[in-house]
Amino acid sequence: MSTLTQRSSGLVQRKTEASRNADKIPDDDDEERRAEQEQEDEKGDSKETRLTLMEEVLLLGLKDREGYTSFWNDCISSGLRGCMLIELALRGRLQLESFGMRRKSLLTRKVICKSDTPTGDVLLDEALKHIKETQPPEAVQSWIELLSDFTSIEVGLPPAILYFENFLYPACDVGKYSARERVLCETWNPLKLHYQLRNVRERLAKNLVEKGVLTTEKQNFLLFDMTTHPLTNNVIKQRLIKKVQEAVLDKWVNDPHRMDKRLLALIYLAHASDVLENAFAPLLDEHYDLAMKRVRQLLDLDPEVESMKPNTNELLWAVVAAFTK
Numbered sequence: 001m002s003t004l005t006q007r008s009s010g011l012v013q014r015k016t017e018a019s020r021n022a023d024k025i026p027d028d029d030d031e032e033r034r035a036e037q038e039q040e041d042e043k044g045d046s047k048e049t050r051l052t053l054m055e056e057v058l059l060l061g062l063k064d065r066e067g068y069t070s071f072w073n074d075c076i077s078s079g080l081r082g083c084m085l086i087e088l089a090l091r092g093r094l095q096l097e098s099f100g101m102r103r104k105s106l107l108t109r110k111v112i113c114k115s116d117t118p119t120g121d122v123l124l125d126e127a128l129k130h131i132k133e134t135q136p137p138e139a140v141q142s143w144i145e146l147l148s149d150f151t152s153i154e155v156g157l158p159p160a161i162l163y164f165e166n167f168l169y170p171a172c173d174v175g176k177y178s179a180r181e182r183v184l185c186e187t188w189n190p191l192k193l194h195y196q197l198r199n200v201r202e203r204l205a206k207n208l209v210e211k212g213v214l215t216t217e218k219q220n221f222l223l224f225d226m227t228t229h230p231l232t233n234n235v236i237k238q239r240l241i242k243k244v245q246e247a248v249l250d251k252w253v254n255d256p257h258r259m260d261k262r263l264l265a266l267i268y269l270a271h272a273s274d275v276l277e278n279a280f281a282p283l284l285d286e287h288y289d290l291a292m293k294r295v296r297q298l299l300d301l302d303p304e305v306e307s308m309k310p311n312t313n314e315l316l317w318a319v320v321a322a323f324t325k
Contacts, residue, residue, distance in 0.1 A: 062229065095114045
């Protein structure tokens with residue numbers, strides 16, 4: 001069916017049903033904007049409550065009422081540094097060096113600054129500045145340890161003693177320590193102490209306070225006062241927990257390359273930080289067992305093999321390798 005439309009020039013334009021429908025078709029930009037808006041509506045996240053990987057891992061580890069992480073959790077410090085590396089990689093700031101003709105393992109390839117454009121996040125920009133200015137470049141495992149603010153380690157001796165033993169007695173058997181222990185000792189090298197990012201958990205908690213997720217209180221622990229950050233917005237934390245649960249239950253795809261990279265990284269790093277259990281604790285026994293079984297499937301993957309598949313982020317798998325090997 002067609003209609004006639006009077007134009008200002010006095011000419012008559014014939015409009016068919018097809019042309020009217022064509023007028024209603026939005027361009028590609030409109031489609032993309034609508035898709036993004038729908039995605040935001042589904043997530044229910046505003047810009048103020050969009051969390052980084054570090055904030056999500058910390059939020060999973062924080063006790064809701066007490067407002068602090070477990071005193072016995074000595075994994076979250078290095079886990080948060082792994083989050084920073086992956087966050088910077090997902091934002092296009094970091095990448096692994098190319099391996100050339102002879103392929104190198106993920107843990108021996110150096111981390112390269114791809115772009116030094118500020119992210120707007122103080123912690124991320126601080127880490128990016130260190131990585132950009134360091135020559136020669138360091139590998140992923142080294143950066144995780146160098147950026148960490150260690151107060152204690154589990155190698156049997158204080159790191160300062162381990163470091164100075166080899167500093168004062170270079171002829172001693174350095175082979176008696178593992179590679180991880182030697183890297184931990186290196187973080188106490190006076191020439192490298194400036195790499196350590198200080199008070200990361202407290203700074204991340206303050207970010208969550210600004211986003212309306214946590215609040216700030218003072219608690220007395222017999223001999224000292226401590227600043228704590230109890231949960232105030234339970235909706236955001238429950239949404240985070242549900243997202244993690246669904247990734248390995250209702251929305252399980254049995255292929256890490258079909259999963260959202262950020263969500264995949266969150267599962268790996270929450271496990272490395274020893275906080276993934278908190279997300280699965282509310283599940284029924286059968287669902288808990290299934291979730292842990294599927295997490296184990298992810299942990300059993302070979303990062304070297306997975307990093308060679310198309311459309312992967314090599315630095316993400318390098319961080320996974322650093323925590324799983």
